[in-house]
Amino acid sequence: MAVRKVIVESSAGLHARPAATFVQTAAKAPVDVTVAKPGGTPVSAKSILSILALDVRSGEVIVLNADGDGADQVLDELAAIVSVP
Structure with a gap:
């Protein structure tokens, strides 16, 4: 299992456009991908509603x-998406 901890740099956090790009990239992946806040429950990175429900803001991990x-x-591709300011 591969794991990455990433700081979300987008001023919008993981909402709207960044979330859509994130989910589209995850959906193309042939593997299961999850995302969570540290200590939180992981959700599917392929579900826009689940990603938006996480309420990830700029500067959060x-x-x-x-x-x-x-x-x-x-994971490298997804980390690059959220690392763009």
């Missing part, structure tokens, strides 16, 4: 998890 072939690559 999220934990990305993926399991399977290509897990590291998809």
